[in-house]
Amino acid sequence: MSVKAESVNTSKSKASSSYTKKDFTSDQNIRWCPGCGDYSILAQMQRVMPEICEEMDIPKENIVFVSGIGCSSRFPYYMNNYGFHTIHGRAPTIATGLRVSRPDLQVWIVTGDGDGLSIGGNHLMHCLRRNIDVKILLFNNRIYGLTKGQYSPTSEMGKKTKSSPFGTIEKPINPLSIAIASKASFIARAVDTDATNLRDILLKTARHRGSAFVEILQNCNVFNDKAFSSFTDKTVKEDRLIYLKDKEPITFGKNQEKALAMVTGESGLKEVGIVNTNEADVADILVHDESSPGTALAFLLAQLDEAEYPVPLGVFRNISKPLYGELLDEQITEVTNQKGKGEFFEHLRSGDIWTV
Amino acid sequence: MTQKGNRGSVSPDEKSGDENGIFEIDNVIIRFAGDSGDGIQITGAIFSHDSAVVGHDISTLPDFPAEIRAPAGTLAGVSSFQLNFSSYDVHTPGDRPDVLVALNPAALKVHLKDLKHSGTLILNHDAFDATGLKKAGYELDPRNDGSLTGYQVYDFPITNLTVAAVESSWLSKKQAELSKNMFTLGIISWLYDRSLDALVERIEQLFSKKKPELAEANKLALQAGFNFADTVEVFTGRYRVSKADLPPGDYKRITGNEATALGFLAASELSGRDLFYASYPITPASDILHELSKLRHFGVRTFQAEDEIAAMGMALGAAWGGALGLTGTSGPGVALKSEFIGLAVMTELPVVIASIQRGGPSTGLPTKTEQADLLQAMFGRNGECPVPIVAPSTPGECFEMAIEAFRIAIKYMTPVFFLSDGYLANGSEPWRIPDQDELPDYEHNVCSVPEDYAPYQRDAETLARRWVVPGMPGLEHRIGGLEKEDVTGNVSYDSENHERMVGIRQAKVAGIAKDIPDLVVHGPQKGDLLVLGWGSTRGACRHAIENAQAKGYSVAGAQLRYLNPFPKNLGQVLSNFKYVLVPELNLGQLRLLLRAEYLVDIIGLNKVQGQPLLTSEVEEKIYQILDQNYPRAAQA
Known part of the structure; x- marks a missing residue:
């Protein structure tokens, strides 16, 4: 703990088991557009927080929200926790400095596809590869909303927007692929409107020790409405979404009658394909494994082209790795054991000294 | 004032010294120069350390290429280290060296222009072959074409002497040559009457653990250089700089x-x-x-x-x-x-x-x-x-x-x-x-938080808000880059609030002036000229002022350590002098701020060569202003 000088008024502290949703609702008016997917994410977060606090025995003043710039980054203002609305793309840096110097805090980062993957791509990658113990929620709406409708790094190729009236000529980036390449220790995907599964993912994210990365597909009803409806609409979602379950075959469809399997493609090489569970050889059907130390399966699932394949939701990867902050603190302990606790005035007098 | 005329050049014209042939002098400026691979920085650092330990005041200037390994022997690869050691309080590494050690032709070419008239030049004879001269861009050998007239030149085969000296170690010739910096240091140590004990100890500290064979070779080379200088009988005398009169304490x-x-x-x-x-x-x-x-x-x-x-x-x-x-x-x-x-x-x-x-x-x-x-x-x-x-x-x-x-x-x-x-x-x-x-007392910013706490409440005196950190219960709040509402810290786009907050932030910083020391003026508190510097120009300014004062000029000096806000007496200080000179290593940035703040005309002395300001440059400017009745811009 590095906080020494403050006098903390503990009488205001509330038992971590007695919170309700209201305790996490700030007095600020919410400024998102009516119908925005962010409302749903906020509501789930406020609902799940009491459960997180109780289960992890953490008081709400120790839970912190850090954001960058963009619609999603207004999130901290609406949570009644400590919050920091920082600058564009840089939330992971503030969160890193805070978390590394304050191991007692639970730190959440709220970012978007522009904030996290365009201007802040560098920080996201390094935060994940270091396994800083922070929870990153990336609201992906595939558009710049706050600046009123330009394309984002996740907008599909050819998309017509205010800044691309003739269609974009650049390929989008896949957020989960970045997280996997950075070897994030927890990687998941959820949809804003799917309250139950979103709450479940938020809870799992809270439990994870290490860098957690969650892509939340979030609808911007003003500038990019129905961006995900081709697979999230009620009418199609049974055939278009996969809910990943650890150690279980990867199946989907109304009666889980379809599955992902390794099949022999036209080229003669193995590739992922969709099979009927009744007809396929069970050995070929992919079985999900969150805790696989390798990243091949997670990458394969993340790379599935949503035009041809169903879209996987849930936890892609969940492994245990040493935390950056813990390794740093271990070094501090180790060096202190070796050298003894540093004494400042002794240190001033170290080296070659002469007396005049 | 200490007499600073004798700067320790090895001049044969001087009187014969004490019974051991040792002359007492006040200070010496030595510049070691050679290729980046020649160990110049470590030589300089070792000798500086020894100079300080034997009781001199010192000031040093390392200068090295940006490239880690520039091509050997070229001008771009030259590295140097200048040391000023003195029996009095020195402010700078010195303008121009009394002694220049040039371990190759490129080092000579880069640094000769700085060596004092009749200064001592120690060269490595072995490096002045056709290749070395060509790499340095010399068409003619500078040792023979009259370029070195007026200097005391000592051209020793340092590489070969070093290789011979470390023969007993098991190093290859190439490795053995690396110790030539220590051989040179041996020569310098003899010349300035240093005992080798502390230097040997230092070499052991630096090399013994990692490279014991190198430590041995370096010690051999150091001793050999010392012995060589002692026996070669080309130096007409040795020099001793007495200890500096520094305030007592541990250094x-x-x-x-x-x-x-x-x-x-x-x-x-x-x-x-x-x-x-x-x-x-x-x-x-x-x-x-x-x-x-x-x-x-x-x-x-x-x-x-x-x-x-x-x-x-x-x-x-x-x-x-x-x-x-x-x-x-x-x-x-x-x-x-x-x-x-x-x-x-x-x-x-x-x-x-x-x-x-x-x-x-x-x-x-x-x-x-x-x-x-x-x-x-x-x-x-x-x-x-x-x-x-x-x-x-x-x-x-x-x-x-x-x-x-x-x-x-x-x-x-x-x-x-x-x-x-x-x-x-x-x-x-x-x-x-x-x-x-x-050490100063920090007034601990202990957060005693009132019942009506708001994130942007302020201390009445400092205008600072409280440092309430995450983890403090009941005080949860949000901060961010959007404009804050006064007191509450809530996001606010209100125009009058914005203007008020801009004003508060400005006033808070301006108010620090009450909490920092007044600017101290050295010399007359009123007079013809104030030399006002900031940062690392202090040494050159101070030295130049002392020289000008010794000549009877009405000059004072001050060094600004607080640049925003300025010390509260600065306006008054400026008005006490007829002229104000601001030397700085830029095109006049402090001058711009001072003119804007105090409407005082200021004379600049500006240099942007990547090198520190020299005493002589400041001194020259002082005389230019005071001798020629420099026109004030306002009047001109």
Whole structure:
């Protein structure tokens, strides 16, 4: 703990088991557009927080929200926790400095596809590869909303927007692929409107020790409405979404009658394909494994082209790795054991000294 | 005044010295120069250390190429180290060396122009072959074409003598040649009447553990060089510089960056808060990262960030959490950090940015010194965005001003610039180690929080808001870069509120003037000319002023250590002099600020060569102003 000088008024502290949703609702008016997917994410977060606090025995003043710039980054203002609305793309840096110097805090980062993957791509990658113990929620709406409708790094190729009236000529980036390449220790995907599964993912994210990365597909009803409806609409979602379950075959469809399997493609090489569970050889059907130390399966699932394949939701990867902050603190302990606790005035007098 | 005429050149014209042929002199300026691979920096560092330990005041100037390994033997690859050691208080490494050691033709070509008239020149005969001369761009051998007329030239086969001297070690010839710097040091040690004991000990400390065979070879070479000088009978005398009259105390040799790191550690000690240092490697600031990284047992957390922006964000994040958030960089890094510095101003969090200036713009001259980032620190952000600036003026003073930077940051809840430069960072001087009671008291910003707490309530005197950190129950609130409503800190787009908040932020920084020492004027408090410097020009200014005062001129000097806000007596001080001269290593940045603030006409002395200011340059300007009744611009 590095906080020494403050006098903390503990009488205001509330038992971590007695919170309700209201305790996490700030007095600020919410400024998102009516119908925005962010409302749903906020509501789930406020609902799940009491459960997180109780289960992890953490008081709400120790839970912190850090954001960058963009619609999603207004999130901290609406949570009644400590919050920091920082600058564009840089939330992971503030969160890193805070978390590394304050191991007692639970730190959440709220970012978007522009904030996290365009201007802040560098920080996201390094935060994940270091396994800083922070929870990153990336609201992906595939558009710049706050600046009123330009394309984002996740907008599909050819998309017509205010800044691309003739269609974009650049390929989008896949957020989960970045997280996997950075070897994030927890990687998941959820949809804003799917309250139950979103709450479940938020809870799992809270439990994870290490860098957690969650892509939340979030609808911007003003500038990019129905961006995900081709697979999230009620009418199609049974055939278009996969809910990943650890150690279980990867199946989907109304009666889980379809599955992902390794099949022999036209080229003669193995590739992922969709099979009927009744007809396929069970050995070929992919079985999900969150805790696989390798990243091949997670990458394969993340790379599935949503035009041809169903879209996987849930936890892609969940492994245990040493935390950056813990390794740093271990070094501090180790060096202190070796050298003894540093004494400042002794240190001033170290080296070659002469007396005049 | 100490007589400073005799600068220790080995002149045969001088009288014959004491019974041992040793002359007493006041000070000597030696410059070692050679190829970057010749071990020049370590030679300089070892001899400087020895000079300080035997009781001289010293000042040093290392100068090396930006390239790690520039082509051997070329002008680009020349590295040098200048040492001024003296029996009196020295302010600078000296303008021009009395002694130049040139281990190859390129070193001679680069540095000969600086050697004093009739100065001593020690050359490595073996390096002056056809290849060496060609690489240095000499068409004719400068030793034979009259270029060296007027100097005391000693042309020794240093490489061959070194190889012969270390024959008993098991090194290859190529490895053996590496010890020629130590052979040279042996010659210099004899010339200036040094015992080899301490030097030998130093060599052992530096090499014994890692490369025992090199330690042995270096010791052999050092002794051989000493013996050679003793027996060769070409030097007409030896010189002894008496001990300097420094204030009593325990001393160590310290570079500016070392003192900076120690000062920040002291801030942690004084505030009772852990130090968190995030930085991205950059010349000439990296040594601060290296120094602080060693201090894990003090609870110091250092973090090598992915870039300059991240380093600033991490420091600010740590500050938000209640630690001492610190980042260090140079001008290009400050440019990248500037958006975050604006956020620190807006959120009123204490964070310190150590900017170690180098030659700019852009990548500029990474290893050379300059003071051209003052206006960057002052104004380099969007919006009305005031940040206090402190600037040390000697390597040792980096310690004091680092402590001061955090004192201001914490007390006023503001980011603070600590503005040093490459010359201070790498230069060294004997530093008197302070006692505990000499360090300032930090007024602990203990957060006693009232019932009606609001994030942007302010202390009536300092206008600082409270440092309430995450984890304090019942005080949860949100901060950010959007304009704050006065008192509540809620987001506000109200136009009058914005103007009020801009005013408060400005007034808070301006109010620091009440809390910093008055500017101290050395010399007459009223008179013809005030030489007003800042940062590392102090030595050259001070020395020039002393020389001019000795000649009877009405000159005073002062060095500004607080650049934003200025000391509250500065306006009065300026009005006490007929002329004000501001020497700086830029095109007139402090001058611009002073003119704007005080409407006083100011004369500039400006230099942007990547090299420190010289005493002679300041002195010349002083005489130019005072002898010619310099026209004041207002009257001209």
